[in-house]
Amino acid sequence: MSKPSARILCRPWAWALAGLAAVLLLLKFAFHVDLVLVQTKLVLRPTALTLEDVRDLEFLVTAEYFGEVIGTARDYFSKTAVPAAEAVLSRLAADPRPEDAVLSDEDRKIFDALRAALIRRSRLSARVIDTVKSRTGVLSLVRPEFANGRLGDELREALLAVLLERRDIAYLARGIVQAGYNLAAVEEDRFLRSRDGKTVYLQMEPTILGKAINPWFIYDPAANLQIKGFEIIAESNVDLEEDDAFSFINGVKEACRQRLLEDALKAGIEDRARASAEQSLANLFKMFQPDIEAVRLVGRGEFERRRAEPPDGRP
Amino acid sequence: MKARRRIGLLGLGALLALQAGCLRPDPKAVLLNRLQGAAKLATVKFTFNKIIWGEKEKRLFLKLQNATFLALTRVEITAGIDLSRIKSGDVVLDGRRIRLKVPPVEVVAYAFPFEKIEVDRNYTASRFLNPIRIEDVEELLRQADADVRRSLPFLGLEKRTTDNTRALLVRILKKFGFDQVEIEFTPAVPLSFRSYE
Numbered sequence: 001m002s003k004p005s006a007r008i009l010c011r012p013w014a015w016a017l018a019g020l021a022a023v024l025l026l027l028k029f030a031f032h033v034d035l036v037l038v039q040t041k042l043v044l045r046p047t048a049l050t051l052e053d054v055r056d057l058e059f060l061v062t063a064e065y066f067g068e069v070i071g072t073a074r075d076y077f078s079k080t081a082v083p084a085a086e087a088v089l090s091r092l093a094a095d096p097r098p099e100d101a102v103l104s105d106e107d108r109k110i111f112d113a114l115r116a117a118l119i120r121r122s123r124l125s126a127r128v129i130d131t132v133k134s135r136t137g138v139l140s141l142v143r144p145e146f147a148n149g150r151l152g153d154e155l156r157e158a159l160l161a162v163l164l165e166r167r168d169i170a171y172l173a174r175g176i177v178q179a180g181y182n183l184a185a186v187e188e189d190r191f192l193r194s195r196d197g198k199t200v201y202l203q204m205e206p207t208i209l210g211k212a213i214n215p216w217f218i219y220d221p222a223a224n225l226q227i228k229g230f231e232i233i234a235e236s237n238v239d240l241e242e243d244d245a246f247s248f249i250n251g252v253k254e255a256c257r258q259r260l261l262e263d264a265l266k267a268g269i270e271d272r273a274r275a276s277a278e279q280s281l282a283n284l285f286k287m288f289q290p291d292i293e294a295v296r297l298v299g300r301g302e303f304e305r306r307r308a309e310p311p312d313g314r315p
Numbered sequence: 316m317k318a319r320r321r322i323g324l325l326g327l328g329a330l331l332a333l334q335a336g337c338l339r340p341d342p343k344a345v346l347l348n349r350l351q352g353a354a355k356l357a358t359v360k361f362t363f364n365k366i367i368w369g370e371k372e373k374r375l376f377l378k379l380q381n382a383t384f385l386a387l388t389r390v391e392i393t394a395g396i397d398l399s400r401i402k403s404g405d406v407v408l409d410g411r412r413i414r415l416k417v418p419p420v421e422v423v424a425y426a427f428p429f430e431k432i433e434v435d436r437n438y439t440a441s442r443f444l445n446p447i448r449i450e451d452v453e454e455l456l457r458q459a460d461a462d463v464r465r466s467l468p469f470l471g472l473e474k475r476t477t478d479n480t481r482a483l484l485v486r487i488l489k490k491f492g493f494d495q496v497e498i499e500f501t502p503a504v505p506l507s508f509r510s511y512e
Contacts, residue, residue, distance in 0.1 A: 037376050042451055044458040045368040049390070049466060052362045056479055057393065059357035061423060068347040169449070174347060178424060180355075183483075209357075210393070212426040215453070215460035218346070227346070229460075230429075230453060238449050241441065246434050249449065253429045267350045276352030280399055284354075287406040288413065288491050 058183035059209050062280065063273035065177040065264035070233070071256030072170040073248070077163045080251060082156055084110045089142060090149045098135040113166075114138060117158040167248065170233040173256035175213030177264035179206055179273035181297075192307055198293040200285060203303035206273040211261050213253065230256070357395040357423040358479035361472055365390055365463060367432075369455035373445040382445045384455055385438035389431040390463050393424035394476040394506070412495040413488055419501045420476040422467065425508040427460050468505035 008014050088107045092098040103111065115132040118141055122128035131137035145152030151159070181204050190203035217229040230253065239245060274297050281295040298306070364387060371382040400418040407414040441447050477500055485496045 037374070039372075039374040041372045042454050042458070043370045043372060044455055044462065045370065046462075047366040047368055049363045049365050049463060049470065052364050052389070054475060055360045055362075057357050057360050057395075058483060059393070059395075059423075060398075061353050061355040061357060063350065064353050065350045066347055067349075176424075178353075180353075210424050210426065212424070212428070214425065214427040215456040216464070219461050219464050228457065232450060232453060235449060240439070240447055240449065240452070246432075250430055250432075263348070264350070267348075269350060272350055272352060276354065279352070280354035284398060284401065285491075287401070287403055288408070288488065288493075 060181045060183055060277060061178045061209055062180040062206075062277040063178070063269050065179075065260075065267055065269050066174070067177070067260050067263045067267075068172065068174045069256050069259040069263060070170060070172055071252050071259060073164060073168045073252050074160060075255040075259070076248070076251040077160055079255065081110055081113070081163055082151065082159060085114050085159060086146075086149055086151055089114075089139070089146055089151075092135055093139055093143075093146070098139060101135075111135070111138070113162050114142070114159055117155065117162045118142070120162060121155075121158045165237075167237040167239070169235045169238050169249065169252055171252060171256055172231045172233050173213045173253070173260065174217035174227060174229055175211065175257065175260050176217075177208065177261055177269060178210040179264070179269045180209050181205075181273075181277060182207060182209070190303065192303065194306075195309075197291055200281075200292055200295045201303060201306050202281075202295065202297050203300060204277075204297045205299060206270045206277070206297075208261065208264075208269075211257055211264075213257055213260065353397075354399040355395055355397050355421075355423045356480065356483070357393045358483055359394055359472075359476050361392045361394070361470070361475075363390045363392070363463070363470075364388070365459060367455055367459045369451075369458070371445060371447060371451055375444060379445045380442040382442045382447045382451075383438055383440055384447050384452060385435040387433045387435070388456075388459065389428060391424075391426040391428065392422055392467070392470075392472065392508075393426075394420055394472050395423045396420055396480050411493055412497075413493045414497040414499070415484065415488070416499045416501065417480070417484070419504055420473050420480060420506070422472075422506055422508040425464075427456070427463070432456070464508060467508065470506075472506060 084106065088103065088111050092101055092111075095101045115138060118132050118138065119125075119129055128141065131141055142151075142155065145155045186202065186204055192201040192203075193199070194201070214229040216226065218225050218227040220226065238249070278295050278297055281297075282292065285292040285295060367384065367386045367388055369384040371384070373379045373382075396418050401415070405416040439447065481498045481500075484498055488496045
């Protein structure tokens with residue numbers, strides 16, 4: 001009993017540990033109790049899909065853009081909260097009695113954020129804290145940086161910092177933009193053939209037919225290809241219990257979608273839609289009427305000019 | 316000895332270069348920020364409702380009470396045909412009669428719009444030590460999206476899409492002066508959305 005290993009056996013905690021291990025083993029193997037100590041699982045309960053609506057379409061999709069963008073709460077606040085703050089300030093500045101002006105809940109919230117921005121920027125100056133208690137005080141502090149209904153850059157940044165400190169999220173988003181033509185909108189008389197009959201002119205303008213960022217961008221388990229549509233890059237203080245949490249999240253997602261659309265337009269999706277439509281319609285028409293060689297999709301101005309041309313080609 | 320080492324190094328370099336050349340491109344890099352032409356005729360749009368009922372199970376030594384998430388979502392599925400797959404051999408002309416063989420109907424666009432998700436706040440609840448977080452919501456939405464995509468072949472969209480596409484093509488072809496139009500569809504394959512193809 002003089003060996004150290006034998007001495008451990010004399011300690012009560014060793015017996016307690018051995019007892020606990022025996023109980024756990026008994027639970028595991030005799031009673032099949034799951035002994036995982038920390039585990040989180042998300043389960044989607046099965047629900048059916050119910051058909052709500054069926055609508056007839058006549059869309060010709062002729063160009064598709066697949067893109068990846070980043071959308072942030074900063075984008076969202078820049079497009080919503082900052083203009084809202086500017087609108088509230090304009091209203092109060094124009095009001096002879098700003099203290100008595102009635103503000104909506106949203107307006108009040110944004111005005112309070114502006115107060116917080118002023119205090120934060122002053123590094124908790126007692127004078128500023130005292131001044132911003134009244135609306136008139138806020139207006140007097142803001143006046144040098146508020147011209148033509150626009151906040152100055154510094155104050156704008158201070159306001160954004162306050163809002164982002166409250167909650168922030170950034171998404172990496174991947175989606176698709178489709179452009180083409182709505183054939184249902186093409187009227188009967190918007191169709192013209194050239195004098196030699198080889199070219200068909202159609203008055204049609206390309207349009208954006210869809211822009212979608214889905215939970216999955218690609219979901220193809222068979223090809224082992226699964227790419228998320230929305231992926232959270234960073235998040236802080238997003239509390240789903242707050243009333244406006246989902247409208248905030250949707251606002252950031254909308255910022256992603258707008259950016260995706262801008263990228264698609266910059267990449268020339270409308271030009272590609274026109275060129276692609278001309279090519280595929282020409283190929284198709286040639287099969288039915290071999291004398292057709294080309295199809296041109298033109299705007300109203302060019303179409304009217306072509307239609308006004310005399311049959312013999314002379315002006 | 317030195318020469319052998321040099322040959323060994325050269326061999327290793329060549330092997331690495333070969334390996335680099337054989338690396339498969341990252342699918343994300345291939346698929347994204349890409350503009351492509353298409354010729355898809357969309358003839359019908361189906362809107363489905365789906366309830367997302369999710370639970371977050373958590374065990375922290377003991378099983379905690381489940382947190383729940385409930386939302387009504389909408390899924391928009393646009394279907395039609397890919398006109399670019401019609402080849403000249405698919406068209407048979409006989410005077411004012413035309414016989415056209417068209418590709419099978421397919422999903423042209425698929426949307427699970429986030430702005431149409433209505434969260435039911437009465438039944439969406441975090442529990443003690445088991446909150447519903449935004450990452451959980453995104454994961455549940457992905458599970459629901461996957462569920463819808465798996466259901467696509469069983470939703471019976473083909474019949475209505477085929478009828479609409481046939482009606483539209485007949486109307487267009489009659490404008491070209493054909494008085495008898497026969498449209499034949501290539502047998503349908505299970506519907507799925509593979510926009511990137």
